[in-house]
Structure formats: C-alpha cells, structure tokens
Amino acid sequence: MNYDALCKEIGEGLEKLNYIYSMFSYASVLLKERLDGVNWAGFYRVNGDKLSLSAYSGKPACEEIKFGRGVCGKCAETKEVQRVDNVHEFKGHIACDSASNSEIVLPVFMNGKFYAVLDIDSTEFSRFTEEDEKGLKEIVKIIEKEIEAALNY
Numbered sequence: 727m728n729y730d731a732l733c734k735e736i737g738e739g740l741e742k743l744n745y746i747y748s749m750f751s752y753a754s755v756l757l758k759e760r761l762d763g764v765n766w767a768g769f770y771r772v773n774g775d776k777l778s779l780s781a782y783s784g785k786p787a788c789e790e791i792k793f794g795r796g797v798c799g800k801c802a803e804t805k806e807v808q809r810v811d812n813v814h815e816f817k818g819h820i821a822c823d824s825a826s827n828s829e830i831v832l833p834v835f836m837n838g839k840f841y842a843v844l845d846i847d848s849t850e851f852s853r854f855t856e857e858d859e860k861g862l863k864e865i866v867k868i869i870e871k872e873i874e875a876a877l878n879y
C-alpha cells in the first residue's frame with residue numbers, strides 16, 4: 727500500500743470538511759475503499775468510561791464498548807495501537823461482522839486528550855503488517871490535525 731499517496735488523498739479530503747463527524751465519515755469510507763481486504767473501518771468516540779459508535783463504513787456494529795472490552799476497549803484502556811492477527815484468539819473480542827479475521831485499532835487524540843479510536847477490520851488473517859501500522863499512524867496524525875481545526879467538538 728502506498729501510504730504516502732493515501733495520506734495525501736485523505737489530507738486533501740479532510741481539509742474541505744468542517745465537522746468532526748463528516749471527517750470521520752469520509753476517512754471511514756476512504757480507508758475501507760482503498761485498503762484491500764478491509765470489510766469495516768470506523769470510529770468509536772470516547773464517552774466517559776465507554777466508547778460510543780461514531781461514523782463508519784461496513785456492517786452495523788455494536789453501539790457501546792466499555793474500556794477494557796474487546797480490541798477497541800483494550801486500545802482505550804492502554805491508549806496503544808492493537809494489531810491482532812487472528813481475532814478469534816483475542817480474549818473478549820467483540821464480533822460485529824463474523825467475516826472479520828484480523829483487526830487493527832489506533833487511538834486518536836485531540837489537543838493531547840484521548841478522543842476516539844479508529845478501528846479497521848479485515849476478512850484476511852494477519853492483514854495488518856508493521857508497515858500498515860506505521861502508515862495508519864501517519865493517517866491518524868492527519869486526522870488529529872484536522873479535527874483539532876474543526877468547527878465543533
């Protein structure tokens with residue numbers, strides 16, 4: 727995957743948008759469209775001690791996830807990227823789409839405060855490599871920069 731090109735595309739798209747939800751929506755659609763084998767891409771927003779579903783592209787997903795539960799909850803608890811090669815072996819994994827086999831979840835910060843997670847699922851096992859993790863961290867940096875400049879929080 728050419729992440730430099732994807733960063734450019736996502737940055738240019740986000741720059742035209744004013745609202746965080748619109749930005750999350752655009753990023754979800756673009757990531758699912760551009761990344762091979764991806765069946766779900768979207769955001770959960772921090773809401774107290776739980777995550778609440780925000781914009782996404784893919785099958786309907788569970789609306790709330792407590793910190794510590796599943797892959798997203800683990801990311802929320804640790805504030806660290808979770809890259810899971812086989813979700814069926816991940817204790818507490820929440821299966822929203824039974825076709826998902828691997829997953830990556832990245833924390834999103836706004837002005838230094840934990841704000842959301844970006845969750846991406848794939849039907850392929852071990853879909854997300856170290857290179858993907860690096861590239862997606864760059865994508866998240868762009869998203870963070872744009873949401874910090876957004877009209878509404």
Ligand code: SME
Binds near residue numbers: 799822829845
């Ligand atoms: N699998 C996630 C739940 C969200 S869906 O994949 C969209 C998890 O275990 O946290």
